[in-house]
Amino acid sequence: MDSRDTRAQAATVGVLLIGDEILSGSIKDKNSDYIIQQFSPLGYDVREIRVIPDDRKRIGGAARELSEEYEIVISSGGVGPTHDDITFEGIAQGFDVQLVESQRIMRFLHERYGERMHDDLKRMALIPDGADVLLEEIGSPWPVVRYRNIYILPGLPRAFEDKIDRICASLTPKGAFLGGQVFLTADESDYVTWLNSFQLRHPDLSVGSYPYWDQPEYRTRITVRGRDDSDVSRAMDELTAFVTDRNWLVRAERY
Amino acid sequence: MDSRDTRAQAATVGVLLIGDEILSGSIKDKNSDYIIQQFSPLGYDVREIRVIPDDRKRIGGAARELSEEYEIVISSGGVGPTHDDITFEGIAQGFDVQLVESQRIMRFLHERYGERMHDDLKRMALIPDGADVLLEEIGSPWPVVRYRNIYILPGLPRAFEDKIDRICASLTPKGAFLGGQVFLTADESDYVTWLNSFQLRHPDLSVGSYPYWDQPEYRTRITVRGRDDSDVSRAMDELTAFVTDRNWLVRAERY
Numbered sequence: 001m002d003s004r005d006t007r008a009q010a011a012t013v014g015v016l017l018i019g020d021e022i023l024s025g026s027i028k029d030k031n032s033d034y035i036i037q038q039f040s041p042l043g044y045d046v047r048e049i050r051v052i053p054d055d056r057k058r059i060g061g062a063a064r065e066l067s068e069e070y071e072i073v074i075s076s077g078g079v080g081p082t083h084d085d086i087t088f089e090g091i092a093q094g095f096d097v098q099l100v101e102s103q104r105i106m107r108f109l110h111e112r113y114g115e116r117m118h119d120d121l122k123r124m125a126l127i128p129d130g131a132d133v134l135l136e137e138i139g140s141p142w143p144v145v146r147y148r149n150i151y152i153l154p155g156l157p158r159a160f161e162d163k164i165d166r167i168c169a170s171l172t173p174k175g176a177f178l179g180g181q182v183f184l185t186a187d188e189s190d191y192v193t194w195l196n197s198f199q200l201r202h203p204d205l206s207v208g209s210y211p212y213w214d215q216p217e218y219r220t221r222i223t224v225r226g227r228d229d230s231d232v233s234r235a236m237d238e239l240t241a242f243v244t245d246r247n248w249l250v251r252a253e254r255y
Numbered sequence: 256m257d258s259r260d261t262r263a264q265a266a267t268v269g270v271l272l273i274g275d276e277i278l279s280g281s282i283k284d285k286n287s288d289y290i291i292q293q294f295s296p297l298g299y300d301v302r303e304i305r306v307i308p309d310d311r312k313r314i315g316g317a318a319r320e321l322s323e324e325y326e327i328v329i330s331s332g333g334v335g336p337t338h339d340d341i342t343f344e345g346i347a348q349g350f351d352v353q354l355v356e357s358q359r360i361m362r363f364l365h366e367r368y369g370e371r372m373h374d375d376l377k378r379m380a381l382i383p384d385g386a387d388v389l390l391e392e393i394g395s396p397w398p399v400v401r402y403r404n405i406y407i408l409p410g411l412p413r414a415f416e417d418k419i420d421r422i423c424a425s426l427t428p429k430g431a432f433l434g435g436q437v438f439l440t441a442d443e444s445d446y447v448t449w450l451n452s453f454q455l456r457h458p459d460l461s462v463g464s465y466p467y468w469d470q471p472e473y474r475t476r477i478t479v480r481g482r483d484d485s486d487v488s489r490a491m492d493e494l495t496a497f498v499t500d501r502n503w504l505v506r507a508e509r510y
Contacts, residue, residue, distance in 0.1 A: 048305065223276065
């Protein structure tokens, strides 16, 4: 692919959040927001997020589906030493491979824990056969396990974010996403016909429309998102002129 | 099933959030939290959340998978009049049925919009063949479409929450979930062996363990969740005694 053709380079990301604690409301997910914030400026598009329980079969099935569907998969959670940390097992099961003891992780654990090392911690070194262990390669202070295109990360936000930063630094940036939005005093029913034709005139852009019930100043928002600056600018000019002519414009923004 | 046997009555919920705007970070999802908060006290267990883009094929595929897997599915988003509102189309495609015009919704739209009714708003009345339209049945001021076990709701949080409240009021409550937790000064590596045996001694409970890096008072949290009060109490007593004996306890809570 020609590195100058940014639009042809859409790179997709799937996210797998593993843990009963998110589904029960005991922990709030912050990690998917962080992925979106870090990957979008690199031109990597988060296309799906799945939250599933600590269940080997579901972990394996979802990891396999996401791995086949998206260029990069980020999993979060279930890589510690306790009984509910079964992400490596689930992924191995999903791809029908064995768990093998990583000598590199074992050395790391012995150095990390020293005298306090014990057998139950070895669980963290049992990874799917064929997985890569990244450490110095991405400058990480703790091993990062990658199986095929799946980065298998811890759920703890600080540790997770550190690893996402390092992974992002190792990726080739694509064309970043650009966007704009207008806030309006109109209802969707007032502009739906025009908006449908607007989207048809701008097939390379993603156009969104959202109602609000709780804002004193505006009732709806129209968004535009794409990778080509002149495409986005042209669409924003047309959109802003349309809503200004009808006296609906509260404000317009580019980013 | 015996209605007094609350543990046998686990009722499962799958959640489908539809919309590019969540995946691009343009809108933050609040609806899945609301589902968890409202369904858990009724004993309905949210078992999976999927966030997918405005894409007919993905909507259909995910809706079908979740419908087969869980007792109730809640979808959020994509039911308005604009070009990006394609949830009904996606679900019809996923179940291989036609879209048909609901006379009940058409009457509603004519009443609602009066003089301002126009052809592009009719899109909101095109629903999957065989879907139910709920209105007076659940006391709703706007139609709620249900296809099989999938409640197809709008994404706008206030409208969404109103419909979730009405749906929850129409469901038979199951045994609610009960829980407890302790906050500790220990590391997971200090108690992993004990915790594994603790989970084995309490197979009907879900036991979780979570590290923290950013709390001055505690370093880990252990959680217990179940449906039987005496099960949860017995486990919490055992857990609290274990951590108190080792001088690790910061605090213990029941809920």
